[in-house]
Amino acid sequence: MVECGDEDFVSPLLSIRDLRVAFRTEAGPFEALHGLSLDVARGRTLALVGESGSGKSVTAQAILRILPRAAAITGGQILFEGQDIARLPADGPAMRDLRGQRVAMIFQEPMTCLSPLHTVGDQIGEALRVHTEASRKEARARTREALAHVGFPDPERALDTYPFELSGGLRQRAMIAMAIILRPALLVADEPTTALDVTTQAQILALLARLQEETGMGILLITHDLGVVANMAHDVAVLYRGRLVEAGPRDVVMRAPGHAYLRALLHAVPRFDMAEGERLTPIRAARAAIPPARSGAPDAGPILRVEGVSKTFTLRAGRAWDPPRLVRAVADVSLTLPAGKTLGLVGESGSGKTTVSKMVMRALAPDSGRVRFDAGAGPRDVHRLGPAELFAYRGQAQFVFQDPYASLDPRMSVRQILCEPMEIHGLPRAQARARARELLAMVGLEAEALSRFPHAFSGGQRQRIGIARALALEPRLLVLDEPVSALDVSVQAQILNLLKDLQAALGLSYLIVSHNLAVIDYMADTISVMARGRIVEEAPRAALFRGPAHPYTRALLAAVPDPSLDHPLDFAAVTGDQSDPARWPSPFRLAPDEAGAMVEIAPGHRVRHGAALDRRVA
Amino acid sequence: MIGLVLRRLVTMALTLLFISALVFFVIKLPPGDFLTNRIMELRAGGEAASVAKAELLIRQYGLDRPVWQQYLMWVGLMPGPAGFSGLLQGDWGWSFEYDRPVAEVVGDALWLTLVVNLAALVFVHVVAIPIAIYSATHRHSLGDAVVTVLGYVGLAVPGFLLALILLFYANRWFGLSIGGLYDAQFTGKPWDGAKIRSLLSHLVVPTLVIGLGGTAAMIRRMRANLLDELAKPYTVTARAKGLPPTRALLKYPFRMSLNPFVADIGNLLPHLVSGSVLVSLVMSLPTVGPLLLEALRSQDQFMAGFILMFVAGLTVFGMLVSDLVLVWLDPRIRMGAR
Numbered sequence: 001m002v003e004c005g006d007e008d009f010v011s012p013l014l015s016i017r018d019l020r021v022a023f024r025t026e027a028g029p030f031e032a033l034h035g036l037s038l039d040v041a042r043g044r045t046l047a048l049v050g051e052s053g054s055g056k057s058v059t060a061q062a063i064l065r066i067l068p069r070a071a072a073i074t075g076g077q078i079l080f081e082g083q084d085i086a087r088l089p090a091d092g093p094a095m096r097d098l099r100g101q102r103v104a105m106i107f108q109e110p111m112t113c114l115s116p117l118h119t120v121g122d123q124i125g126e127a128l129r130v131h132t133e134a135s136r137k138e139a140r141a142r143t144r145e146a147l148a149h150v151g152f153p154d155p156e157r158a159l160d161t162y163p164f165e166l167s168g169g170l171r172q173r174a175m176i177a178m179a180i181i182l183r184p185a186l187l188v189a190d191e192p193t194t195a196l197d198v199t200t201q202a203q204i205l206a207l208l209a210r211l212q213e214e215t216g217m218g219i220l221l222i223t224h225d226l227g228v229v230a231n232m233a234h235d236v237a238v239l240y241r242g243r244l245v246e247a248g249p250r251d252v253v254m255r256a257p258g259h260a261y262l263r264a265l266l267h268a269v270p271r272f273d274m275a276e277g278e279r280l281t282p283i284r285a286a287r288a289a290i291p292p293a294r295s296g297a298p299d300a301g302p303i304l305r306v307e308g309v310s311k312t313f314t315l316r317a318g319r320a321w322d323p324p325r326l327v328r329a330v331a332d333v334s335l336t337l338p339a340g341k342t343l344g345l346v347g348e349s350g351s352g353k354t355t356v357s358k359m360v361m362r363a364l365a366p367d368s369g370r371v372r373f374d375a376g377a378g379p380r381d382v383h384r385l386g387p388a389e390l391f392a393y394r395g396q397a398q399f400v401f402q403d404p405y406a407s408l409d410p411r412m413s414v415r416q417i418l419c420e421p422m423e424i425h426g427l428p429r430a431q432a433r434a435r436a437r438e439l440l441a442m443v444g445l446e447a448e449a450l451s452r453f454p455h456a457f458s459g460g461q462r463q464r465i466g467i468a469r470a471l472a473l474e475p476r477l478l479v480l481d482e483p484v485s486a487l488d489v490s491v492q493a494q495i496l497n498l499l500k501d502l503q504a505a506l507g508l509s510y511l512i513v514s515h516n517l518a519v520i521d522y523m524a525d526t527i528s529v530m531a532r533g534r535i536v537e538e539a540p541r542a543a544l545f546r547g548p549a550h551p552y553t554r555a556l557l558a559a560v561p562d563p564s565l566d567h568p569l570d571f572a573a574v575t576g577d578q579s580d581p582a583r584w585p586s587p588f589r590l591a592p593d594e595a596g597a598m599v600e601i602a603p604g605h606r607v608r609h610g611a612a613l614d615r616r617v618a
Numbered sequence: 619m620i621g622l623v624l625r626r627l628v629t630m631a632l633t634l635l636f637i638s639a640l641v642f643f644v645i646k647l648p649p650g651d652f653l654t655n656r657i658m659e660l661r662a663g664g665e666a667a668s669v670a671k672a673e674l675l676i677r678q679y680g681l682d683r684p685v686w687q688q689y690l691m692w693v694g695l696m697p698g699p700a701g702f703s704g705l706l707q708g709d710w711g712w713s714f715e716y717d718r719p720v721a722e723v724v725g726d727a728l729w730l731t732l733v734v735n736l737a738a739l740v741f742v743h744v745v746a747i748p749i750a751i752y753s754a755t756h757r758h759s760l761g762d763a764v765v766t767v768l769g770y771v772g773l774a775v776p777g778f779l780l781a782l783i784l785l786f787y788a789n790r791w792f793g794l795s796i797g798g799l800y801d802a803q804f805t806g807k808p809w810d811g812a813k814i815r816s817l818l819s820h821l822v823v824p825t826l827v828i829g830l831g832g833t834a835a836m837i838r839r840m841r842a843n844l845l846d847e848l849a850k851p852y853t854v855t856a857r858a859k860g861l862p863p864t865r866a867l868l869k870y871p872f873r874m875s876l877n878p879f880v881a882d883i884g885n886l887l888p889h890l891v892s893g894s895v896l897v898s899l900v901m902s903l904p905t906v907g908p909l910l911l912e913a914l915r916s917q918d919q920f921m922a923g924f925i926l927m928f929v930a931g932l933t934v935f936g937m938l939v940s941d942l943v944l945v946w947l948d949p950r951i952r953m954g955a956r
Contacts, residue, residue, distance in 0.1 A: 099860035119949075130859060175855075
């Protein structure tokens with residue numbers, strides 16, 4: 001090592017030197033990390049940034065020595081508190097002593113990372129019982145403290161709940177409680193907020209920052225979200241294909257990114273301060289053959305009108321004699337989508353936005369209200385179509401799914417996937433095959449892809465195939481349900497740009513459903529914000545982001561971590577549940593079951609007010 | 619919880635009633651029955667006295683009445699010539715073939731069947747689970763490969779063939795007498811220490827034979843289940859907490875991988891009874907399997923009906939047990955059931 005003299009003086013908590021990790025594969029060894037070196041200091045957060053496959057998770061697993069069986073450390077050192085843990089046996093007592101006690105880890109998926117068969121209290125207390133002589137009673141008491149510490153509203157009750165009874169945010173809090181119960185010196189957080197809603201994400205980030213301040217632990221934060229980096233990190237390290245390409249203090253790295261990759265990454269994610277009409281620059285350009293724009297008279301009326309739809313789900317009652325529990329998923333939602341435009345529907349999970357999209361597709365029947373679709377032949381209620389008309393509607397309205405891994409049948413070749421809808425709709429085979437080639441070119445894939453199967457493609461490529469399938473029948477309306485939230489940050493820009501280009505060329509109308517406000521901001525012309533099954537605010541895109549009126553919209557916007565260092569998150573403002581209508585300030589407050597009314601505050605900008613205001617006005 | 623059990627019990631009763639109707643009518647489907655066949659035989663042989671006795675039996679068991687009445691009398695929902703006397707009252711009927719009450723014929727066979735099959739069940743689990751755990755945690759190792767090959771062999775070898783081979787060598791090498799569940803000298807003797815010892819030594823081979831196919835299948839399935847669970851993130855969480863490997867394995871992935879097996883108890887019990895018929899025949903085990911086969915062949919209706927109902931009862935009981943164990947084992951089901 002070069003730097004020696006003052007080594008002990010500033011000796012970092014964790015110091016990785018020239019770390020190499022290789023996987024055994026059928027095609028021979030594959031090196032995932034080629035000599036990685038980085039330091040994490042006590043009380044500081046190092047953000048490790050990179051796209052999937054860059055080796056960030058492998059780094060985390062190597063530090064805890066929980067690499068998959070096929071992977072092994074082939075060289076280098078991992079110095080933790082002066083000890084080289086790369087040389088310890090992975091499951092030996094010395095390494096086990098460190099794991100969970102001095103080094104702890106939290107993961108991306110708080111649901112699957114907790115066992116559904118054991119109570120939260122048991123799983124958290126276990127870390128304590130493994131490493132200390134604590135009795136069951138002591139462990140229970142300290143687990144209760146830990147749960148209170150990470151912000152559980154009722155820690156005593158939480159001890160005996162199971163993970164599936166908790167919301168995503170509480171589950172991640174439980175994971176954090178498990179990690180910090182023994183006050184580790186180093187916390188490795190692998191994408192800790194990627195699976196969470198934006199407001200929950202902000203709360204979890206605030207919690208991590210608070211815990212670090214209290215305990216002085218070092219955090220290695222693995223993320224692909226530059227907004228999270230800007231708000232959490234003291235130092236940044238950028239990983240690209242198993243190599244460190246850039247490292248340094250946050251302000252230096254983020255303000256003047258030296259390496260082309262980080263510069264590209266900064267321009268590939270949607271941001272709020274983008275200029276009107278500015279395009280994202282994908283990291284790797286895709287060559288999509290967008291057809292020339294169609295000429296033709298623009299349609300007269302809106303292509304889609306959702307008029308006052310409501311949907312209530314019945315939960316199975318526990319006992320036969322209990323009345324069934326009703327959950328109102330969607331209450332009196334109205335939307336208008338002009339032809340050729342994009343309508344964004346935003347809300348947290350559970351706000352009812354996916355239920356609305358399913359009712360538009362007639363995958364669910366509304367309890368009341370109408371969904372009217374007009375492809376030029378006059379508006380028709382989608383839910384009253386006869387079999388023949390419904391068949392035609394199926395060709396005109398198509399769906400792009402969130403998860404490109406689960407939405408393509410692994411046993412069908414791309415050709416079969418693309419041709420199936422056309423065959424169902426009676427296109428001759430030769431024509432269908434020719435059209436399949438055209439579709440692939442349209443989404444920027446080579447014709448060789450036709451005979452391959454989905455597993456041969458990356459997430460972004462699969463999503464292109466999903467889009468091509470949706471376009472096969474030349475639909476007029478695409479419903480996009482979180483089209484990029486399952487994709488790596490490096491390909492999100494490609495997909496979003498592709499969707500924009502296709503819309504311009506084919507005159508498509510989009511209903512895009514997302515919890516990602518930046519994506520909605522980039523894509524939508526008008527935006528509707530949903531909370532607890534109701535639309536609380538709707539406005540043209542610019543108006544909504546310039547002057548959000550509703551407290552819920554404001555909370556959503558305030559919770560988005562911005563990659564720019566000039567707009568830090570206000571952690572103090574994101575505490576508490578902002579989706580409860582009874583806690584909104586007047587005039588927005590809604591009593592339980594109160595509908596309120598939409599009030600126009602500017603042209604096209606409407607906000608839901610409660611009865612309190614109506615009385616004053618009247 | 620109590621409500622759940624009560625609901626289940628009512629469903630069980632209804633299921634058994636339905637099965638009993640099915641069993642009875644299926645047995646009655648072929649033309650004729652044991653007694654009419656016998657009467658024809660006797661008439662041909664000119665034995666008038668026996669014919670009279672058979673006709674008496676026909677009247678006594680109401681076999682001259684319509685089928686639905688016969689059914690109700692058999693179940694015990696309708697008074698027969700001797701008042702209410704059917705399955706519900708504990709009267710399992712008369713075996714025409716053996717000319718004795720079914721209860722007497724079946725007697726020992728019933729619980730010997732249970733003993734043999736429970737022994738096989740215990741054998742399957744005790745042998746399969748550790749092997750499966752080893753095989754899953756040492757995937758692609760030499761041991762795993764050996765176990766896999768042995769598993770396929772175990773699956774492919776027919777039980778009766780193995781029975782014959784084992785019987786031959788058990789006798790040749792260890793001097794174990796061929797067949798039966800106890801030495802011939804104990805037949806008809808009361809159960810004392812010597813007879814029980816004889817039973818235990820005779821149990822080894824049938825347990826092995828009946829259990830082997832099941833063991834091989836269980837190793838394969840358990841290994842696959844466990845491999846799935848080992849790849850789940852909560853297994854990684856357990857390691858990241860610093861749990862020793864064995865403890866982490868048993869507490870998390872192993873417990874998760876048990877669910878399908880618990881759910882299978884209901885199928886396992888009857889399968890063990892009916893699946894061991896061939897083996898029982900070959901090894902001349904005094905279990906109900908061979909009795910059932912014989913009863914079906916000779917249309918000995920009450921005998922066949924009772925054994926089938928016994929198997930059905932076992933199935934339904936097994937389902938109840940597996941449901942209750944699942945509720946106890948898996949909080950997700952518990953919460954859904956509450």
